[in-house]
Amino acid sequence: MVVHCGRHFILTLTITQEPTEDKDEDNESDDKSGSESSLPSATKPSCPSSSVGAQAGFTVLSLVYSFCASDFNPSLRIFDIDGHEKTMKKAINVINKYHDPIIEKRVQQWRSNGGVNGEPEDILDVFISLKDDEGKPLLTIEEIKAQSAELIFEVVDNPSNTVEWAMAEMLNQPDILQKAIDELDRVIGPHRLVKESDFPNLPYMRACAREALRLHPISPFNLPHVSSIDSTVAGFFIPKGSQVLVSRVGLSRNPKVWEDPMRFNPDRHLNEKNVDLAEPELRFISFSIGRRGCMGGQLGTAMTYMLLARVLHSFTWSLPAGEDSVNLSEEESSLFIAKPLHALAKPRLAFLEHL
Numbered sequence: 026m027v028v029h030c031g032r033h034f035i036l037t038l039t040i041t042q043e044p045t046e047d048k049d050e051d052n053e054s055d056d057k058s059g060s061e062s063s064l065p066s067a068t069k070p071s072c073p074s075s076s077v078g079a080q081a082g083f084t085v086l087s088l089v090y091s092f093c094a095s096d097f098n099p100s101l102r103i104f105d106i107d108g109h110e111k112t113m114k115k116a117i118n119v120i121n122k123y124h125d126p127i128i129e130k131r132v133q134q135w136r137s138n139g140g141v142n143g144e145p146e147d148i149l150d151v152f153i154s155l156k157d158d159e160g161k162p163l164l165t166i167e168e169i170k171a172q173s174a175e176l177i178f179e180v181v182d183n184p185s186n187t188v189e190w191a192m193a194e195m196l197n198q199p200d201i202l203q204k205a206i207d208e209l210d211r212v213i214g215p216h217r218l219v220k221e222s223d224f225p226n227l228p229y230m231r232a233c234a235r236e237a238l239r240l241h242p243i244s245p246f247n248l249p250h251v252s253s254i255d256s257t258v259a260g261f262f263i264p265k266g267s268q269v270l271v272s273r274v275g276l277s278r279n280p281k282v283w284e285d286p287m288r289f290n291p292d293r294h295l296n297e298k299n300v301d302l303a304e305p306e307l308r309f310i311s312f313s314i315g316r317r318g319c320m321g322g323q324l325g326t327a328m329t330y331m332l333l334a335r336v337l338h339s340f341t342w343s344l345p346a347g348e349d350s351v352n353l354s355e356e357e358s359s360l361f362i363a364k365p366l367h368a369l370a371k372p373r374l375a376f377l378e379h380l
């Protein structure tokens with residue numbers, strides 16, 4: 026069974042000891058993909074179950090983080106030299122095709138009830154029901170659509186990328202893997218699954234997640250920002266209106282800040298006051314800070330911890346036959362792991378065996 030999470034296959038769960046063959050599933054996905062062939066193949070996740078809409082989302086994400094000449098010289102934009110604008114518009118149209126009817130139907134439901142549709146049950150209800158000071162809808166339907174799409178782009182990849190890298194690094198360092206499993210066994214035991222309330226008691230698991238996020242951020246740079254006033258940072262003058270790109274790897278792999286920075290070493294975080302994914306001192310960028318910082322830090326942290334803790338606690342992990350280590354190379358054009366992680370998982374909690 027192949028479990029997809031984010032952009033890559035993250036786990037090959039082999040319930041028997043034999044590795045499963047995912048070739049057929051890959052083919053199946055190609056068959057199902059239909060119109061996705063219009064998207065650049067380099068941006069397609071190798072995922073059997075991903076929909077055309079999800080693939081368009083990954084296209085958008087890859088372009089957000091990629092180098093684009095007109096970001097640096099806006100007068101070039103009309104030429105669309107790298108073709109990004111065209112590809113982006115195409116991908117956004119695909120996404121809108123899936124999202125718009127859902128959003129429009131929900132707005133219609135709220136409006137047909139005179140603006141009252143009971144208690145908001147999800148984030149879409151919240152967007153629709155927000156009111157300004159005069160009691161009118163705060164967001165237009167176009168703004169709701171944009172907010173909904175942005176939320177999906179922001180959420181989709183960070184936790185899975187972090188956990189995929191954490192697992193890859195830990196499989197290459199069995200002592201670390203074992204230490205995390207020992208902690209989980211000590212705190213949770215064999216008779217139940219990890220719960221959110223366990224996180225405070227799992228500092229080593231949290232340190233593993235934090236270390237993966239430090240060493241393997243999802244993108245080399247933070248999202249572009251524009252300086253709203255003249256400012257001076259570390260002696261460098263940044264005029265108002267400059268586009269500012271902060272290097273995530275420049276911070277997180279800086280040998281002046283991190284000893285032996287390229288080594289995956291969760292222990293380095295155990296002396297922190299609180300081992301967490303958030304990094305308010307910006308020694309690396311996890312959620313960034315300030316007005317444009319991530320609004321989903323707590324949820325993203327919980328998603329990451331839960332995913333990592335449960336895969337570690339619920340399964341015994343090993344490498345596929347014939348492999349003695351995970352290839353930790355990054356993709357040439359991004360920081361994703363170049364060869365999606367495949368590992369074998371054998372259920373280890375007896376009470377789950379009937380599932």
Ligand code: HEM
Pocket residue numbers: 175176179180183184187247248310311312313314316317318319320321322324325326329
């Ligand atoms: C481990 C998980 C996550 C990580 C590492 C992460 C990281 C980030 C980073 C680095 C930024 C850019 C901040 C900046 O531009 O300075 C960001 C922005 C954002 N994130 Fe997250 N994020 C995660 C999960 C989430 C979740 C779960 C949500 C929503 C529920 C979310 C919603 C957003 C939004 C809406 C923005 C844009 C904020 C803005 O531009 O004003 N993120 N995130």
